[in-house]
Amino acid sequence: MDDSDHAFLPRPVRDSQSDMAEIVLPNDTNPLGTLLGGRLMHWIDLAGALAAHRHSRHYVVTASIDHLDFLFPVRVGDLVILRSSVNRVFHTSMEVGVKVWVENYIADTCHHVSSAYLTFVAVDRNGKHLSLPAVIPESDEERRRYEDAGRRREIRRSELERRRRNQLR
Ligand SMILES: CC(C)(COP(=O)(O)OP(=O)(O)OC[C@H]1O[C@@H](n2cnc3c(N)ncnc32)[C@H](O)[C@@H]1OP(=O)(O)O)[C@@H](O)C(=O)NCCC(=O)NCCS
Numbered sequence: 423m424d425d426s427d428h429a430f431l432p433r434p435v436r437d438s439q440s441d442m443a444e445i446v447l448p449n450d451t452n453p454l455g456t457l458l459g460g461r462l463m464h465w466i467d468l469a470g471a472l473a474a475h476r477h478s479r480h481y482v483v484t485a486s487i488d489h490l491d492f493l494f495p496v497r498v499g500d501l502v503i504l505r506s507s508v509n510r511v512f513h514t515s516m517e518v519g520v521k522v523w524v525e526n527y528i529a530d531t532c533h534h535v536s537s538a539y540l541t542f543v544a545v546d547r548n549g550k551h552l553s554l555p556a557v558i559p560e561s562d563e564e565r566r567r568y569e570d571a572g573r574r575r576e577i578r579r580s581e582l583e584r585r586r587r588n589q590l591r
Contacts, residue, residue, distance in 0.1 A: 429479055432556040435564045438508040438518075440472035446500045457496035462522065463487070466538045469504035470518040474542035477508040477516060478554055482542040485515060486578065494524060494533040501525040502535070509564075510571035514551040515543045517571040539574060 442465065444450075450461045467484055474482040496502060506520040522535040544552040559568040 430553075430555045432558050433477060434558045434560055435507050435509075436560070438473040438477040438506075438557070440469065440476060440506045442469045442472060442504040442506075444502045444504075446496055446498055446502060448498055451498055455498050457500075457502070459490075459492055462492070462496070462502070462536065463490065465502065465504055466490070466520045466522065466536070467540065469506045469520045469522075470538070470540040470542065473506035473508050473518045473520075474516060474540075474544075477511070477557060478542075478544040478552075480544040480552055481546065482544050485541040485543050488539040488574065488578070490536055490538050492536055494535045496524045496535060497526075499526075499528075501527060507564075508557045509539070509567040510575075511554045511557045512575060514553055515541050516554055516557070517541055517574065519567060539571075541578070 444465055446457050448455075450457055452458055467487070470487075471482060471484070501524070503523045503525060504520055505523075506518055509517045509519045518540045520538045520540065522537070523532055524535050525532045544554050546552055557568075559565045
């Protein structure tokens with residue numbers, strides 16, 4: 423087995439699981455002192471890319487980010503924790519889930535802030551799409567995410583198709 427065979431072996435979800443933490447600084451916030459939505463979106467994209475890189479061991483580009491809700495306000499000095507992993511691999515694309523919490527270490531509180539699904543496409547240096555190794559869900563939770571990711575892909579594809587049709591009008 424050479425290196426290229428090894429790179430294509432299926433990998434468990436846990437190999438892609440990644441954690442990222444950010445302390446919210448004044449420059450990350452709006453005039454009310456709460457975290458800018460755009461800054462959180464940037465961190466979600468980076469956290470998702472970590473998992474995508476770990477699974478694919480290639481360059482990746484973000485193809486889409488699904489709907490995002492911001493469920494809880496995040497303030498200056500809070501600690502934002504982002505956890506990501508690959509939910510499912512298709513051919514050249516993979517869905518990554520990112521879950522975000524906010525911790526306040528003074529008040530000793532932790533709240534769920536947001537959950538996001540991102541699709542990344544693996545590419546080489548010239549932008550050519552690359553086939554990906556499969557991902558192996560091991561726990562019940564990972565199997566549930568795997569199944570749900572298949573349904574979300576169908577929704578994304580039909581939405582993309584609908585938008586393309588509307589652009590042609
Ligand atoms: C995303 C991108 C690679 C798709 O390429 P494309 O040639 O238009 O798309 P294709 O129809 O060949 O699809 C390639 C894969 O991407 C998936 N894909 C394409 N558009 C998608 C979208 N909007 N949402 C989710 N998946 C998408 C396809 O389902 C396919 O997956 P599969 O191979 O696993 O079946 C291309 O549009 C691109 O490079 N976009 C810019 C990416 C970028 O700059 N991101 C931000 C900075 S990182």
